[in-house]
Amino acid sequence: MSLGLGLHSGYAQKRKTENLLLIGWDGVRWQDIFTGVDSGLINDPVFTKRPGSLRTMYWNDTVEVRRKKLFPWFWSTIQQNGQMYGDRTIGNKVDVANPYNITGPGFTETLVGFVDSSINSNNKVLDKNTNVLEFINNQKEYKGKVAVFAMSNLFDYILNKPRTGLMISCDTDQVDRPDKEFRLLNEMQQIAPKPFGERPDLLTYFQAKEYLTLYHPRVMYLEMGETDDYGHAGSYDFYVSTLHSQEAMIASLWNYIQSIPQYKDKTTLLIACDHGRGGMVKNQWTGHGPHIPDSKDIFILAMGPDMPALGEVSTATQLYQGQMAATIAKFLGLDYVAEHPVMPVIATMFKK
Amino acid sequence: MKCILLLLAALGMDMVTSHAQSGKTENLIIIGWDGVRWQEIFTGVDSAIMNDRAYTRRSSAMRAEFWDDDPNIRRKKLLPFFWGTLSQQGQLYGNRTLGNKVDVANRWHVTLPGFTETLIGFADSTVDGNHSVPEKDANVLEFINNQPAYKGKVAIFATSRLYDNILNVKRSGLIINCDSEEVHLPGTAFQMLNEEQRLSPQLFGERLDLVTYFQAKEYLKEYHPRVLYINFSEPDNYGHAGSYDWYISTLHGQERLIADMWNYIQGIPQYAGKTTLLISNDHGRGDKVKSQWTSHGPGIQDSKDIFILAMGPDIPPLGEMNNDQQLYQGQIAATLAKFLGLHYVADHPVMPVITTMFKK
Numbered sequence: 001m002s003l004g005l006g007l008h009s010g011y012a013q014k015r016k017t018e019n020l021l022l023i024g025w026d027g028v029r030w031q032d033i034f035t036g037v038d039s040g041l042i043n044d045p046v047f048t049k050r051p052g053s054l055r056t057m058y059w060n061d062t063v064e065v066r067r068k069k070l071f072p073w074f075w076s077t078i079q080q081n082g083q084m085y086g087d088r089t090i091g092n093k094v095d096v097a098n099p100y101n102i103t104g105p106g107f108t109e110t111l112v113g114f115v116d117s118s119i120n121s122n123n124k125v126l127d128k129n130t131n132v133l134e135f136i137n138n139q140k141e142y143k144g145k146v147a148v149f150a151m152s153n154l155f156d157y158i159l160n161k162p163r164t165g166l167m168i169s170c171d172t173d174q175v176d177r178p179d180k181e182f183r184l185l186n187e188m189q190q191i192a193p194k195p196f197g198e199r200p201d202l203l204t205y206f207q208a209k210e211y212l213t214l215y216h217p218r219v220m221y222l223e224m225g226e227t228d229d230y231g232h233a234g235s236y237d238f239y240v241s242t243l244h245s246q247e248a249m250i251a252s253l254w255n256y257i258q259s260i261p262q263y264k265d266k267t268t269l270l271i272a273c274d275h276g277r278g279g280m281v282k283n284q285w286t287g288h289g290p291h292i293p294d295s296k297d298i299f300i301l302a303m304g305p306d307m308p309a310l311g312e313v314s315t316a317t318q319l320y321q322g323q324m325a326a327t328i329a330k331f332l333g334l335d336y337v338a339e340h341p342v343m344p345v346i347a348t349m350f351k352k
Numbered sequence: 353m354k355c356i357l358l359l360l361a362a363l364g365m366d367m368v369t370s371h372a373q374s375g376k377t378e379n380l381i382i383i384g385w386d387g388v389r390w391q392e393i394f395t396g397v398d399s400a401i402m403n404d405r406a407y408t409r410r411s412s413a414m415r416a417e418f419w420d421d422d423p424n425i426r427r428k429k430l431l432p433f434f435w436g437t438l439s440q441q442g443q444l445y446g447n448r449t450l451g452n453k454v455d456v457a458n459r460w461h462v463t464l465p466g467f468t469e470t471l472i473g474f475a476d477s478t479v480d481g482n483h484s485v486p487e488k489d490a491n492v493l494e495f496i497n498n499q500p501a502y503k504g505k506v507a508i509f510a511t512s513r514l515y516d517n518i519l520n521v522k523r524s525g526l527i528i529n530c531d532s533e534e535v536h537l538p539g540t541a542f543q544m545l546n547e548e549q550r551l552s553p554q555l556f557g558e559r560l561d562l563v564t565y566f567q568a569k570e571y572l573k574e575y576h577p578r579v580l581y582i583n584f585s586e587p588d589n590y591g592h593a594g595s596y597d598w599y600i601s602t603l604h605g606q607e608r609l610i611a612d613m614w615n616y617i618q619g620i621p622q623y624a625g626k627t628t629l630l631i632s633n634d635h636g637r638g639d640k641v642k643s644q645w646t647s648h649g650p651g652i653q654d655s656k657d658i659f660i661l662a663m664g665p666d667i668p669p670l671g672e673m674n675n676d677q678q679l680y681q682g683q684i685a686a687t688l689a690k691f692l693g694l695h696y697v698a699d700h701p702v703m704p705v706i707t708t709m710f711k712k
Contacts, residue, residue: 049593049594050593180540180541181540181544184541184544184545184566184570185544187566188562188566191608191609191612192562192605193562193601193602193604193605193606193608193609194601194605195597195598195601195602195605200562202548202551202552202553202560202562205551206544206547206548210544226553233409233595233597234409235593235595237555237593238555241553241554241555242553242555244553245551245552245553245554246553248551249551252551
């Protein structure tokens with residue numbers, strides 16, 4: 001018992017992170033993050049119906065300018081204060097370690113922290129492995145202070161809601177709290193058109209934000225999925241404008257929490273995807289999976305008070321999706337241990 | 353002409369309220385539904401467009417959800433409220449397969465002239481396509497708002513920013529909330545909706561119809577307008593984008609919003625049994641040349657073909673109108689006024705009331 005406490009608080013002396021904001025961004029390509037809009041896709045009328053307006057808003061011949069037009073906040077605030085992994089054009093790589101390159105296995109690897117080869121589909125099967133959010137929620141200090149808001153109803157299974165008892169609101173879940181803010185959101189969700197069969201990301205986001213305002217979780221996980229839906233639909237117009245808007249939503253949430261003493265300068269942000277999309281064969285950008293090898297290529301963006309401000313990481317390193325779980329725990333000074341193997345912490349996210 | 357107008361002005365209230373005796377309608381809900389085709393309203397999803405890979409990417413999902421060989425079942429799958437409650441209690445105009453016709457009277461077949469004709473009550477030939485300038489002609493919402501019983505009780509929530517000019521907000525002083533405008537009223541609901549509006553993805557450079565709808569609904573809950581006008585734009589945007597998947601899912605989803613509003617107000621004494629609902633579009637879309645379904649305008653002749661749906665306590669429940677009849681968009685203005693027992697007069701011509709919407 002005393003050993004356990006020592007283990008868990010070993011990093012506590014200098015650590016400033018007391019809260020985590022984690023974003024799971026379904027099916028976003030590293031190519032768009034690091035190189036901005038793709039001219040091959042903009043100029044293909046099959047994928048882009050309004051090339052003129054995309055070009056006007058987001059194109060520039062210089063890649064550094066182009067990516068900043070698409071993601072003005074990533075390429076200012078995170079670039080200056082955080083770390084950005086996954087720009088393969090300069091040799092920095094992040095891969096999905098599982099062989100499937102789809103959502104269920106991807107978010108599972110991210111949150112349990114290793115590759116369980118039995119998780120091979122998007123089927124709704126309760127995951128038997130311990131995950132890092134559950135691990136954190138089982139620490140006394142964080143009990144009931146971990147909340148998950150997701151578009152995809154897979155999260156009840158990925159995080160094994162019946163076993164873990166985590167606060168999870170996904171897909172059609174209403175927030176069963178008395179506050180009037182949730183009354184409007186619940187009403188909107190009941191009636192909102194659902195072109196992809198799941199609730200709009202906007203409502204997931206505002207549920208999360210209102211929950212944060214009212215209940216101050218220490219760890220908030222937010223998953224948004226329209227990016228993947230528009231990719232599968234083959235609409236580069238909508239994919240790109242959704243990337244741009246949702247980056248602004250993430251920025252807005254970050255700026256908002258800086259106005260709350262509990263979170264200000266005490267919160268670490270981490271943004272990652274579940275899988276990439278095709279890139280080498282241009283028309284494969286709409287898909288992903290084992291048959292599209294480069295859809296294993298992903299990115300990780302992070303920023304927080306304990307993190308060296310390396311900006312775009314340009315070293316020739318190889319990271320894996322499964323490393324995020326232990327890294328997330330370590331931000332809070334916790335050493336993630338489970339009954340299964342755990343991939344190593346991303347050491348460069350911490351000061352030496 | 354001037355003399356007649358002065359005479360009408362002198363007669364004043366009597367003239368204006370002369371039809372009030374028998375009407376039960378005390379409130380109006382009006383939906384301006386941008387670019388919805390009468391073909392989908394009356395015949396459901398279109399198999400040719402559904403089976404064309406250029407427009408429909410998930411045709412099997414669409415078929416499973418909305419297809420039936422019988423057009424009467426098919427349209428009800430797509431629009432269950434219209435072909436349930438509304439067809440039992442109201443009237444549906446514009447099924448050209450039965451010879452029942454509604455046309456835009458203006459020559460443009462685009463948004464601004466269409467909603468202008470609808471609301472001012474005639475086809476103003478000085479309206480120049482979608483070139484937006486403050487409309488010089490009075491409109492029926494302004495006319496209603498100028499009646500003492502309705503002053504400040506007429507509200508417009510629109511996704512399109514064109515309404516400030518269509519309704520000449522500076523002159524008319526109407527309560528208009530459109531596009532990126534926020535609702536500056538107390539309450540956490542409006543605060544949240546304003547923020548949603550700022551942050552929501554703007555796939556078409558306008559705010560989401562969902563936000564427009566809930567601003568309108570929250571406004572209705574709190575401020576009880578007598579006349580509420582709501583404009584949705586996404587069907588037209590998805591049409592222009594050539595996405596039949598999203599055009600169809602948007603029609604289906606927004607019909608649910610309209611049903612939600614109708615059902616909601618039946619729980620409020622001010623509105624229950626005293627409200628008339630009217631739904632119409634600004635223009636149609638092409639159909640004879642199938643690929644023209646994505647578009648509309650003077651070059652697409654059949655995009656002048658539109659529909660009008662209505663129900664309320666004063667409307668004979670005739671359901672789908674199947675008589676050989678020709679109505680025009682511009683007739684809606686005087687008809688809206690008449691629902692409230694008002695006789696719409698203006699300093700410009702006004703097209704006649706749709707008489708079949710009233711008991712004899």
